[in-house]
Amino acid sequence: MNPSLLDSIRVVLVSPQEPMNVGAVARAMRNFGLGDLWLVAPEPTVAETLEAPLNAKAYHLAVRAEVILDQARRSKTLLEAVQDCVLVVGTTVRSRDVYPGSLVSPRTLTPQVLKAAQRGKVALVFGRETFGLTNDELDLAQYILRIPTAPEQTNLNLAQAVLLVAYELFIGAENPPEPPADQPATRDALEALFDDLERYVLEIGFTDPRRLPYTRRRLRRILHKATLTDPEVKMLRGFLHQSRWYAKHGKNK
Amino acid sequence: MNPSLLDSIRVVLVSPQEPMNVGAVARAMRNFGLGDLWLVAPEPTVAETLEAPLNAKAYHLAVRAEVILDQARRSKTLLEAVQDCVLVVGTTVRSRDVYPGSLVSPRTLTPQVLKAAQRGKVALVFGRETFGLTNDELDLAQYILRIPTAPEQTNLNLAQAVLLVAYELFIGAENPPEPPADQPATRDALEALFDDLERYVLEIGFTDPRRLPYTRRRLRRILHKATLTDPEVKMLRGFLHQSRWYAKHGKNK
Structure with missing residues (x-):
């Protein structure tokens, strides 16, 4: 053990x-x-x-x-x-x-x-x-x-x-399983991603404040199931950041 | 279940x-x-x-x-x-x-x-x-x-x-194992056998009252491991009975 x-x-x-x-x-x-x-x-x-x-x-x-x-x-x-x-x-x-x-x-x-x-x-x-x-x-x-x-x-x-x-x-x-291959992200890293995501789905009108709790929970569940690593969390936050930037400054504006 | x-x-x-x-x-x-x-x-x-x-x-x-x-x-x-x-x-x-x-x-x-x-x-x-x-x-x-x-x-x-x-x-x-093939003996049947056995090992001098608790425990353990059925208990009691009879009335007496 x-x-x-x-x-x-x-x-x-x-x-x-x-x-x-x-x-x-x-x-x-x-x-x-x-x-x-x-x-x-x-x-x-x-x-x-x-x-x-x-x-x-x-x-x-x-x-x-x-x-x-x-x-x-x-x-x-x-x-x-x-x-x-x-x-x-x-x-x-x-x-x-x-x-x-x-x-x-x-x-x-x-x-x-x-x-x-x-x-x-x-x-x-x-x-x-x-x-x-x-x-x-x-x-x-x-x-x-x-x-x-x-x-x-x-x-x-x-x-x-x-x-x-x-x-x-x-x-x-007494007979522990093998450790996971990847280092999973900590809770505070995940929460920062969830905060970004929540803000973003409101901004783009994917949901509205009334339906937000439901949407939020479904998105959380998907990402929880993914067992994200810290680099993956960073990548997804970068992706959201870029989406927001593009929506504001993209070539069609 | x-x-x-x-x-x-x-x-x-x-x-x-x-x-x-x-x-x-x-x-x-x-x-x-x-x-x-x-x-x-x-x-x-x-x-x-x-x-x-x-x-x-x-x-x-x-x-x-x-x-x-x-x-x-x-x-x-x-x-x-x-x-x-x-x-x-x-x-x-x-x-x-x-x-x-x-x-x-x-x-x-x-x-x-x-x-x-x-x-x-x-x-x-x-x-x-x-x-x-x-x-x-x-x-x-x-x-x-x-x-x-x-x-x-x-x-x-x-x-x-x-x-x-x-x-x-x-x-x-929730996922029970198969039942045992044989019907195990009940506790009172086993205790009757143990009583016979205890009396017998004293009679034949296999042990003495001082060492009896130790002998008793070892014999019990062997028979517990055997998961006896009722017919087996009956057979063993018959065997002890016959041994006792033979010791008293056997052809060499």
Whole structure:
């Protein structure tokens, strides 16, 4: 097993509300060799400010995983927590109509995560206890992970979901897959491309502000499936830049 | 998926102490399609007598799994809980020197469990929160399941252990293996053979009472590996009976 593989995996909790859950997540991570925890905009019940210490209840359940809580990083936005990542994985307990092709099970996704982890950081993003991740948050993810459950009881709590995903990765890391041939682009490079693209499709009237969210999501999905490298992202941004220039200054004007 | 496969799987908790854990176990079972719970000699904190209602705290955590608690059966001994089973699986968090070859991971064991579940009941036996199962209890098991964890934090709580094992079975049941060709013997048939054998090895001086536990364990392991059928159990008991008769009345006497 390559322990550094698991070191490349980051667990991101978006606005957790219950400090005990945060502690139980840290413990579940420790069970399966993960250590990098990031809290995005935790609720005041977990920490009063981004700098304030975590509520002591978090430590009650973090048996032998206190160090993970001590070292957990925090940010206001999800983008900050994932910007250096080459793969972002969202999670959901619901079936999401808007992402039919992106929903995958932990068993299926594990090799992808372990491949990417050989090339950079991977973020596993878990949503609020109450309603999970928003669609805007899920838009940052290449894949959306859904843990299969019996229809009678689909609800897993936050720490159980982290436990099952971490377990799959731990088992998978014993025989890791080959790394991908190309270095995938980081999240911040991709987001810069998506920003350019969004602006451009409005400019050229390919869509309008009302339909933009739908168009945006479809374009993101196509480009997520392409697993772009940094040079490819640069090339596509150059292409958009040139299109815009031509539209303004081209020979027919 | 064949839902009746999961119906054949029984979760047995030996002397659970914390009612909340029993509730969390029921919920984890429900998440992954299991429903048959058996409590062996629960501590008074969980139920004051074998007939008394379960402590209300168990129901707090059994969200949408109350029916599993309502229908949970109870017994004084582990043998009663597993006597009708064609496969008994113990669990441990420690490495057990006495069972080197019987320790298996959930991923490895899942096909065996699902095969056996096509032929009869399978018991998954989980021990006390404090010290797990005794060696005598583990002697009833054909396999001993150990969930692999990172060395830094090996301790999983009871409900987490049930959750991970149930998850593996649920995933495995989507593509179940072929059933075994032969109908395996039930636990009570095997125990009758082991009783005969134990008496016999003492009678013939193959071992003495001091070394008996060791001999017993080795013989059990051999016969567990053989996955005996009921006719085979009958034949072996007949063989022992005949040996004993011959030793007493044989032609040299």
